[in-house]
Amino acid sequence: MISDQAKKEIDFWVKKYPEGRESSAVMQALTIVQKENSGSLTDELIKEIAGYLDMPVISVQEVATFYENYNHKPVGKYVIRFCHNISCMLNGSDDLISYLEEKLEVKTGEISKDGLVSVKKVECLGACVGGPMCQIGDQYYEHLTTKKIDEILGNLK
Amino acid sequence: MNEVCFKNLDKENPASLATYELTGGYKVWRQILNGELSPDKILAELKTSGLRGRGGAGFPTGLKWSFMPRNQEGQKYVVCNSDEGEPGTCHDRDILRYNPHSVIEGMAIAGYVMNATVGYNYIRGEFMEPYYRFEEALKDAYDAGLLGTSIKGSNVCFDLYTHLGAGAYICGEETALLESLEGKKGQPRFKPPFPANVGLYGKPTTINNTESFASVPEILSRGGKWFADLGVENSGGTKCFSVTGNVRKPANFEVPMGTPFSELLELAGGLKKGRKLKAVIPGGSSTPLLTAKTAMKMTMDYDSIENAGSMLGAGSVIIMDDSTCMVKTLTRLAHFYYDESCGQCTPCREGTGWLYRMLQRILDGNGKSDDLDLLMSVQEKIIGNTICALGDAAAIPVESFIRHFRQEFEYYIKHGKSMVEIDG
Numbered sequence: 399m400i401s402d403q404a405k406k407e408i409d410f411w412v413k414k415y416p417e418g419r420e421s422s423a424v425m426q427a428l429t430i431v432q433k434e435n436s437g438s439l440t441d442e443l444i445k446e447i448a449g450y451l452d453m454p455v456i457s458v459q460e461v462a463t464f465y466e467n468y469n470h471k472p473v474g475k476y477v478i479r480f481c482h483n484i485s486c487m488l489n490g491s492d493d494l495i496s497y498l499e500e501k502l503e504v505k506t507g508e509i510s511k512d513g514l515v516s517v518k519k520v521e522c523l524g525a526c527v528g529g530p531m532c533q534i535g536d537q538y539y540e541h542l543t544t545k546k547i548d549e550i551l552g553n554l555k
Numbered sequence: 556m557n558e559v560c561f562k563n564l565d566k567e568n569p570a571s572l573a574t575y576e577l578t579g580g581y582k583v584w585r586q587i588l589n590g591e592l593s594p595d596k597i598l599a600e601l602k603t604s605g606l607r608g609r610g611g612a613g614f615p616t617g618l619k620w621s622f623m624p625r626n627q628e629g630q631k632y633v634v635c636n637s638d639e640g641e642p643g644t645c646h647d648r649d650i651l652r653y654n655p656h657s658v659i660e661g662m663a664i665a666g667y668v669m670n671a672t673v674g675y676n677y678i679r680g681e682f683m684e685p686y687y688r689f690e691e692a693l694k695d696a697y698d699a700g701l702l703g704t705s706i707k708g709s710n711v712c713f714d715l716y717t718h719l720g721a722g723a724y725i726c727g728e729e730t731a732l733l734e735s736l737e738g739k740k741g742q743p744r745f746k747p748p749f750p751a752n753v754g755l756y757g758k759p760t761t762i763n764n765t766e767s768f769a770s771v772p773e774i775l776s777r778g779g780k781w782f783a784d785l786g787v788e789n790s791g792g793t794k795c796f797s798v799t800g801n802v803r804k805p806a807n808f809e810v811p812m813g814t815p816f817s818e819l820l821e822l823a824g825g826l827k828k829g830r831k832l833k834a835v836i837p838g839g840s841s842t843p844l845l846t847a848k849t850a851m852k853m854t855m856d857y858d859s860i861e862n863a864g865s866m867l868g869a870g871s872v873i874i875m876d877d878s879t880c881m882v883k884t885l886t887r888l889a890h891f892y893y894d895e896s897c898g899q900c901t902p903c904r905e906g907t908g909w910l911y912r913m914l915q916r917i918l919d920g921n922g923k924s925d926d927l928d929l930l931m932s933v934q935e936k937i938i939g940n941t942i943c944a945l946g947d948a949a950a951i952p953v954e955s956f957i958r959h960f961r962q963e964f965e966y967y968i969k970h971g972k973s974m975v976e977i978d979g
Contacts, residue, residue: 414675414716416630419756421738425721429680457739464740464897466722467680479681483642484840484873485799487887521724521891522642523681526799526871527806536683 400446404434408450420451424461427451428468437477438469466520474509474516476554479533483522486529494530495519497544501551514554556822558785559793560650560657560769561809570688572695575656581701583775584660587667588709592775594625594668601771603779605791610636610727610764611839611869613857616771622751623669623761631671632760633662634736635768637678637685638720638727641839642891643871646795646807647765651678651685654769655692659715661768663702664775666713669761673714676765677732680720689717724895728943729762731897742897743943766795786812790856794870798823801830801876812856819855819872830876834959838868840888841948843955865955880973881963885956886914892949903946906937910953917964920971927957927964 407430411423448455509516528540563569586592601617608614639647662674726735730744754760774782783791790812799805803824832847843865853863860867893911898904934950966974
């Protein structure tokens with residue numbers, strides 16, 4: 399179920415677009431609902447969004463499966479999105495991703511046993527001068543080292 | 556250095572309205588609201604300035620604006636492309652974080668010139684810090700009465716909104732961005748019709764990159780000629796460059812067009828101790844790779860980089876030293892385009908996967924002797940056969956990496972390992 403609070407947040411976005419163009423808010427609607435549902439979407443929620451924005455379910459489904467940031471399987475409480483594109487790679491992102499996998503005993507794409515963290519390799523996040531870098535929630539973490547990763551993981555509770 | 560988009564970087568609270576106004580911000584906008592600056596005068600200054608689209612294509616901004624049917628009845632739109640995602644590029648992020656008002660003012664001016672009363676800034680979904688900064692600036696601009704309806708008692712109206720993406724490189728392509736803004740999959744449209752005639756919601760629309768909009772207020776404030784003279788012939792003004800990869804201090808720099816590449820490299824701290832320059836991608840991962848020798852002779856402007864065999868692109872300079880394995884690097888780029896192809900055109904959808912899988916096979920030590928010819932043949936069949944430039948962008952690295960470093964690829968295929976000795 400989409401909460402009233404989420405509906406209020408979706409309405410904030412709907413107002414930005416001309417009348418009759420409510421579907422422009424679908425990307426944010428998916429983002430808001432996903433956040434509320436512990437980081438992933440379900441068919442049921444997608445249907446509900448379609449109903450709320452008066453869109454065909456298939457159109458919402460298309461958007462939900464086209465963009466990278468929507469998850470269709472459960473994820474950890476925190477998703478570590480690690481950039482492995484060229485600028486980060488040239489500065490050692492591969493080694494750091496391996497370090498993270500060993501430390502958390504997970505492979506990228508999996509959730510840690512305690513459900514706290516999942517790791518995802520992602521394409522360029524547009525912070526190349528700070529590479530290697532990753533994103534957790536809204537926050538970017540740049541110039542990463544094994545020491546910094548330890549610190550970041552220590553703060554995830 | 557840092558004269559236009561980054562001019563507030565060294566100030567306290569660079570993103571604030573107070574700082575922006577203290578350094579001449581909204582001066583041009585106020586002139587417009589006072590009826591002191593006509594659209595034709597603005598277009599003339601922009602043409603004199605030589606400003607070309609900073610997103611990668613380099614199309615003259617003034618000319619682009621003049622394509623809009625400004626006297627046509629009905630709604631028209633201005634859209635800012637802040638979907639920065641070209642690997643190696645991150646200067647628009649800093650413009651949004653540290654100089655958001657320049658983007659707001661640039662977009663408002665564009666709206667005035669093109670008679671478009673509504674603007675959207677499409678910010679990539681991961682850029683939450685830039686998004687919050689921009690929203691804060693937007694609120695301050697509204698509170699100061701600089702945006703809205705009949706602004707400051709004039710007959711000028713401009714409303715500006717942000718839109719957030721959700722992770723798709725292709726949305727940096729302007730018509731894919733429009734589709735996305737309409738709440739659809741980001742798949743590029745056929746052109747023509749061009750957005751200036753049929754754009755957002757079918758209405759005339761002009762899309763410019765963040766840096767292009769951010770440059771406009773300063774150009775109009777100090778004059779088109781001033782801006783043009785900062786740069787060189789055919790490349791007016793300054794340009795923000797992201798210098799990344801194997802340098803000691805990767806960073807963003809706004810320098811005059813025509814700055815020697817070697818100087819830019821020095822600004823970024825040069826190479827790490829004991830390392831030699833091997834290759835450079837000058838304009839983001841979609842632009843052709845250059846060898847060290849060629850790169851060291853070029854200057855950072857449209858013509859010089861084109862003469863060197865590449866493109867200025869988005870100004871994303873990726874430095875590779877002699878510890879870089881070209882097979883691994885190209886495979887990584889090929890994976891990126893495979894991942895980001897929108898799937899609409901067969902040559903790109905199938906070709907990018909084919910390129911990636913073949914390169915991965917080589918990297919896994921299972922390459923075959925005719926793989927390089929096959930790679931070259933596949934990339935050739937993608938180029939020019941797709942609706943948008945992503946197909947070309949996927950093919951270009953393959954062609955240029957293999958052309959310049961064929962020996963390295965041949966070695967990998969023959970021996971199943973890299974010929975580059977990497978420090979343990």
